[in-house]
Every structure is written in C-alpha cells, then in structure tokens.
Amino acid sequence: MSSASDTDRLLAEQLLRLTRRLHRIQKRHMEPLGITPAQSRLLRLVSHYEGGQAPRMADLAARLEVVPRAVTTLVDGLEAAGCVRRAPDPANRRVIRIExxxxxxxxxxxxxxxxxxxxxxxxxxxxxxxxxxxxxLLNALSDAPADVPAERRC
Structure with missing residues (x-):
C-alpha cells in the first residue's frame, strides 16, 4: 500500500509533467502568431488592468513579479509588433504608460x-x-487558501 507522501510525490510529478506538456502545446499553437508566452501574459495583463487607465512599466513588473528590465524587453518586442504603444501619462509626463x-x-x-x-x-x-x-478538482485546488496548512484542508 502506498503512503500519503508517495501519493503526493506522484501527484506532484504528474502535475509537473502536465504543466510542461500544456506549455509545449500552447507554445506550438502560439508560434504562428509570433508571440512568446511571456509576451502573451503581458498583453493579457495590459488588457485587463484595473483602474481604467493604462499601467505603468513598474506596475507591470510588480504584477508579473519580474525586474523592470524584463518588462522593458517584453514591451519593446510587443511595440515593434504594433501590439502596444508607450504613452506619456497626462498627469505626469515623466511617467510612461503602456496602451x-x-x-x-x-x-x-x-x-x-x-x-x-x-x-x-x-x-x-x-x-x-x-x-x-x-x-x-482544479477549482478546489485553485480556490484553496495558500496559507492553510495541508493537513487542515479537507
């Protein structure tokens, strides 16, 4: 009989394999569009940004949990493809927003x-x-509070 920790290790490995497979398949489907997965994520973030105004580069870096330089590189590529544009903030011309x-x-x-x-x-x-x-099952996993110890979740 398998122990709970063996089962958890097996599930973790299966989830990792499925995630990798999904990323490979998504990448293959996105390649004809000329957009990387990271650029896709940034585009979605810009399109759904709350507050009604275009986000600043620093906002995007914080939300993506990356260094600002990484966002600059993504925005450069998307701007070259015509997908986004940099626009000065009307309230503070030193601030650049991504539209x-x-x-x-x-x-x-x-x-x-x-x-x-x-x-x-x-x-x-x-x-x-x-x-x-x-x-x-996926809803149960995604909706579970991150700060609750596993042994208390049931």
Missing amino acids: LTDTGRATLRRLRNARTDAAEEILAPLTGDQREVLGG
Missing part, C-alpha cells in the same frame, strides 16, 4: 483561440463527465 493597440486586441483574440485549441488538445482523451470532474 494596447487595435493590433494588440486582435492578437489577444487570436491568442485566446490558440489557448482554447491547446486546451482542447490536452483534454481530447477525456469524456465530458471526466472533464467536469477535472474542472471541479
């Missing part, structure tokens, strides 16, 4: 389709009932 362009919005639509195609590829072996069970 989504029409091309960026169209790219986001194509990226959503690519992510959906990748998910369909991953989920293809599952029946509808299995997908519902998996969805419930």
Whole structure:
C-alpha cells in the first residue's frame, strides 16, 4: 500500500509533467502568431488592468513579479509588433504608460483561440463527465487558501 507522501510525490510529478506538456502545446499553437508566452501574459495583463487607465512599466513588473528590465524587453518586442504603444501619462509626463493597440486586441483574440485549441488538445482523451470532474478538482485546488496548512484542508 502506498503512503500519503508517495501519493503526493506522484501527484506532484504528474502535475509537473502536465504543466510542461500544456506549455509545449500552447507554445506550438502560439508560434504562428509570433508571440512568446511571456509576451502573451503581458498583453493579457495590459488588457485587463484595473483602474481604467493604462499601467505603468513598474506596475507591470510588480504584477508579473519580474525586474523592470524584463518588462522593458517584453514591451519593446510587443511595440515593434504594433501590439502596444508607450504613452506619456497626462498627469505626469515623466511617467510612461503602456496602451494596447487595435493590433494588440486582435492578437489577444487570436491568442485566446490558440489557448482554447491547446486546451482542447490536452483534454481530447477525456469524456465530458471526466472533464467536469477535472474542472471541479482544479477549482478546489485553485480556490484553496495558500496559507492553510495541508493537513487542515479537507
């Protein structure tokens, strides 16, 4: 009989393998768009930024949990592709905000389709009932408070 720690190790390995597979498949579906996964994440963040105004580079770095230089590199690539533009803040011209362009919005639509195609590829072996069970399990994992010790979760 397998111990709980053996089961947890096996589940951790399975989750890691699935995550890697999902990233590979998503990357393959996104390659024709010329957008990297990191650029895709930045585009989504800019499009959903709260507060109604375009984010500053520092805001993006904080939300992505990366150094500002990494955001600069991502923005440079997306700006060259016409997906975003740098715009001075009207209240403080020294502050630069990142705005989504029409091309960026169209790219986001194509990226959503690519992510959906990748998910369909991953989920293809599952029946509808299995997908519902998996969805419930994934919700339970994603909604669990991060600060609750594992032995207290039930």
